[in-house]
Amino acid sequence: xxxxxxxxxxxxxxxxxxxxxxxxxxxxxxxxxxxxxxxxxxxxxxxxxxxxxxxxxxxxxxxxxxxxxxxxxxxxxxxxxxxxxxxxxxxxxxxxxxxxxxxxxxxxxxxxxxxxxxxxxxxxxxxxxxxxxxxxxxxxxxxxxxxxxxxxxxxxxxxxxxxxxxxxxxxxxxxxxxxxxxxxxxxxxxxxxxxxxxxxxxxxxxxxxxxxxxxxxxxxxxxxxxxxxxxxxxxxxxxxxxxxxxxxxxxxxxxxxxxxxxxxxxxxxxxxxxxxxxxxxxxxxxxxxxxxxxxxxxxxxxxxxxxxxxxxxxxxxxxxxxxxxxxxxxxxxxxxxxxxxxxxxx
Amino acid sequence: xxxxxxxxxxxxxxxxxxxxxxxxxxxxxxxxxxxxxxxxxxxxxxxxxxxxxxxxxxxxxxxxxxxxxxxxxxxxxxxxxxxxxxxxxxxxxxxxxxxxxxxxxxxxxxxxxxxxxxxxxxxxxxxxxxxxxxxxxxxxxxxxxxxxxxxxxxxxxxxxxxxxxxxxxxxxxxxxxxxxxxxxxxxxxxxxxxxxxxxxxxxxxxxxxxxxxxxxxxxxxxxxxxxxxxxxxxxxxxxxxxxxxxxxxxxxxxxxxxxxxxxxxxxxxxxxxxxxxxxxxxxxxxxxxxxxxxxxxxxxxxxxxxxxxxxxxxxxxxxxxxxxxxxxxxxxxxxxxxxxxxxxxx
DNA sequence: TTGTCTATAGCAAACGTTTCCAGTAAAGAG
DNA sequence: CTCTTTACTGGAAACGTTTGCTATAGACAA
Numbered sequence: 189x190x191x192x193x194x195x196x197x198x199x200x201x202x203x204x205x206x207x208x209x210x211x212x213x214x215x216x217x218x219x220x221x222x223x224x225x226x227x228x229x230x231x232x233x234x235x236x237x238x239x240x241x242x243x244x245x246x247x248x249x250x251x252x253x254x255x256x257x258x259x260x261x262x263x264x265x266x267x268x269x270x271x272x273x274x275x276x277x278x279x280x281x282x283x284x285x286x287x288x289x290x291x292x293x294x295x296x297x298x299x300x301x302x303x304x305x306x307x308x309x310x311x312x313x314x315x316x317x318x319x320x321x322x323x324x325x326x327x328x329x330x331x332x333x334x335x336x337x338x339x340x341x342x343x344x345x346x347x348x349x350x351x352x353x354x355x356x357x358x359x360x361x362x363x364x365x366x367x368x369x370x371x372x373x374x375x376x377x378x379x380x381x382x383x384x385x386x387x388x389x390x391x392x393x394x395x396x397x398x399x400x401x402x403x404x405x406x407x408x409x410x411x412x413x414x415x416x417x418x419x420x421x422x423x424x425x426x427x428x429x430x431x432x433x434x435x436x437x438x439x440x441x442x443x444x445x446x447x448x449x450x451x452x453x454x455x456x457x458x459x460x461x462x463x464x465x466x467x468x469x470x471x472x473x474x475x476x477x478x479x480x481x482x483x484x485x486x487x488x489x490x491x492x493x494x495x496x497x498x499x500x501x502x503x504x505x506x507x508x509x510x511x512x513x514x515x516x517x518x519x520x521x522x523x524x525x526x527x528x529x530x531x532x533x534x
Numbered sequence: 535x536x537x538x539x540x541x542x543x544x545x546x547x548x549x550x551x552x553x554x555x556x557x558x559x560x561x562x563x564x565x566x567x568x569x570x571x572x573x574x575x576x577x578x579x580x581x582x583x584x585x586x587x588x589x590x591x592x593x594x595x596x597x598x599x600x601x602x603x604x605x606x607x608x609x610x611x612x613x614x615x616x617x618x619x620x621x622x623x624x625x626x627x628x629x630x631x632x633x634x635x636x637x638x639x640x641x642x643x644x645x646x647x648x649x650x651x652x653x654x655x656x657x658x659x660x661x662x663x664x665x666x667x668x669x670x671x672x673x674x675x676x677x678x679x680x681x682x683x684x685x686x687x688x689x690x691x692x693x694x695x696x697x698x699x700x701x702x703x704x705x706x707x708x709x710x711x712x713x714x715x716x717x718x719x720x721x722x723x724x725x726x727x728x729x730x731x732x733x734x735x736x737x738x739x740x741x742x743x744x745x746x747x748x749x750x751x752x753x754x755x756x757x758x759x760x761x762x763x764x765x766x767x768x769x770x771x772x773x774x775x776x777x778x779x780x781x782x783x784x785x786x787x788x789x790x791x792x793x794x795x796x797x798x799x800x801x802x803x804x805x806x807x808x809x810x811x812x813x814x815x816x817x818x819x820x821x822x823x824x825x826x827x828x829x830x831x832x833x834x835x836x837x838x839x840x841x842x843x844x845x846x847x848x849x850x851x852x853x854x855x856x857x858x859x860x861x862x863x864x865x866x867x868x869x870x871x872x873x874x875x876x877x878x879x880x
Numbered sequence: 881t882t883g884t885c886t887a888t889a890g891c892a893a894a895c896g897t898t899t900c901c902a903g904t905a906a907a908g909a910g
Numbered sequence: 911c912t913c914t915t916t917a918c919t920g921g922a923a924a925c926g927t928t929t930g931c932t933a934t935a936g937a938c939a940a
Binding site: 248249250251252253255256261263271272274277280281284285288293294295296297298311312314315316317452453456479480483484 | 594595596597598599601602607609617618620623626627630631634639640641642643644657658660661662663798799802825826829830
């Protein structure tokens with residue numbers, strides 16, 4: 189494969205170093221370093237000369253060497269549970285933007301839903317000596333997070349996860365509130381058979397949503413019917429197979445909640461199979477802010493959270509952690525936005 | 535802000551180095567390095583002992599130091615024109631996956647459509663000494679790309695861009711073929727007033743699509759009507775305002791092509807304003823693979839390209855470049871997939 | 881004039897690895 | 911038994927920076 193060697197022009201891949209700048213400007217290495225890094229103990233004349241020579245030679249500081257010497261990489265690792273979920277694109281984007289505004293780069297790694305990948309990702313990021321890690325965990329008992337408690341550590345911000353005993357920063361969405369609003373509204377409209385398809389309850393969002401869901405029923409002295417809950421997987425396949433079962437139930441559900449992107453995909457397929465239309469034969473509510481909903485299906489009711497705000501907040505928390513502040517938890521509100529898909533049924 | 539200092543337990547942020555492993559194992563530094571890096575000149579016993587001690591101490595190799603010494607970072611920079619476009623999520627994901635399979639990490643940076651950001655991004659990546667850069671340029675006369683010709687360089691893979699005079703690798707989609715198929719089909723169905731909204735023609739995809747578009751007309755001795763072309767912007771606002779104009783034209787277009795995500799967004803809004811439904815009053819075809827189309831609007835005709843294949847191919851090309859191979863261009867096919875939105879109108 | 885202070889510059893030691901070179905002991909060849 | 915070879919091991923230099931310390935020179939005060 190690497191048979192025919194490159195014939196890239198005459199230029200060698202040899203970069204100009206601070207040493208060459210120093211030689212050409214006829215000053216000491218240390219003076220060049222100080223001049224370029226904005227150190228105060230440098231005369232204006234020296235700084236000017238050094239900068240001129242550096243520009244002339246096309247000097248590009250070696251961030252690797254700087255990192256080694258200074259112990260700081262100005263890099264944040266972002267571990268994402270499953271990048272298939274378009275919500276994460278939104279999240280990663282706003283986060284990267286905020287980090288870059290503060291002079292940090294982001295390394296994004298994807299766990300694809302597998303805990304082994306996640307562990308490898310953490311390990312990689314630590315070897316790369318990132319200054320902090322923002323993580324959306326596959327499961328809440330990640331050995332790596334716990335290890336981070338005892339060993340040498342870097343600041344961590346968890347996204348929508350509660351790890352007991354770990355004093356890490358976190359950004360949590362108040363899913364319960366939005367779901368509570370949504371379900372209350374459904375009940376008020378006369379719905380009783382409300383189905384709910386969502387991810388496994390080894391992570392905070394599921395538990396938290398379930399809490400809001402249950403409370404809405406309890407508030408009006410009704411009981412949740414367990415066989416209307418499909419809890420166990422974030423992926424579309426899980427949602428599809430369980431939505432099929434739910435739709436065949438007797439009595440059939442008159443409303444259905446989709447806990448995120450995978451659930452939405454699976455359910456919408458199941459509905460299509462049975463020729464049911466959201467907002468006509470069955471009420472439908474999507475949880476999470478899913479960017480494509482705004483493009484096409486602006487008639488879909490949703491429990492909204494400002495995903496970009498979550499990304500920005502995560503960036504701020506990690507920067508705080510790097511500055512040595514104590515970990516803290518930040519909560520993001522959610523809100524039920526009612527549109528056609530959950531109205532007028534029944 | 536950084537007032538109250540962290541009270542992180544007793545562990546200091548001091549990592550164990552190869553030196554400490556050497557001390558504890560009572561061997562030389564160099565032996566530890568060789569033992570852990572798989573160098574052949576190490577006895578089995580030595581390797582075993584060193585590995586035991588390293589595990590025991592929780593040694594995590596410092597990739598920064600390794601990079602500095604070896605001159606290789608095993609990191610690829612990915613410069614994306616505008617991460618708002620969901621197509622790029624698909625692209626970046628498949629690319630990252632392939633890179634990671636080969637032991638590389640990816641740093642993703644977003645230019646947000648501005649050439650100044652793009653230049654800053656290139657500069658940053660070079661200072662970070664990435665081993666290669668994969669880039670979707672804002673415009674094809676990027677000074678940085680050209681500079682890379684003369685100065686010390688790293689391999690570059692361009693995504694859907696042709697930069698004249700620059701002998702860089704590239705992955706190009708054969709947009710023309712798919713657009714040609716699509717327009718030919720429309721013409722065959724009786725359409726004559728076919729509108730086309732797409733990005734500025736300072737980049738390859740626009741020029742290439744336009745080529746396929748024009749050729750389809752010429753093939754049957756028809757002429758493209760210039761006032762049905764809206765060429766100039768990838769963003770939704772541009773598309774919206776120009777789609778409005780197009781829809782008010784007399785005679786009104788009977789079919790409309792959307793050149794990517796932004797165009798699709800803008801056009802679909804304009805259609806909604808005029809209460810036109812795709813596939814009913816007007817034929818509609820979307821260019822590019824847009825992930826959300828498969829979720830909701832599986833009835834939308836589209837010129838498909840395998841975006842994930844593009845990502846994988848870009849990864850392979852950059853790895854080739856790192857191995858010293860000559861730059862080369864890889865072409866990805868496109869294909870017209872006819873669905874309801876472009877049938878049965880007229 | 882001498883001494884102290886300030887501003888600036890240079891030297892050299894680190895940061896944590898890899899790798900070249902030299903050295904040693906055991907093994908095999910003659 | 912000696913010589914060469916083999917198989918390892920250790921020492922030290924290097925990668926490109928930053929930074930603590932020391933040195934110098936001019937300014938100012940006594």
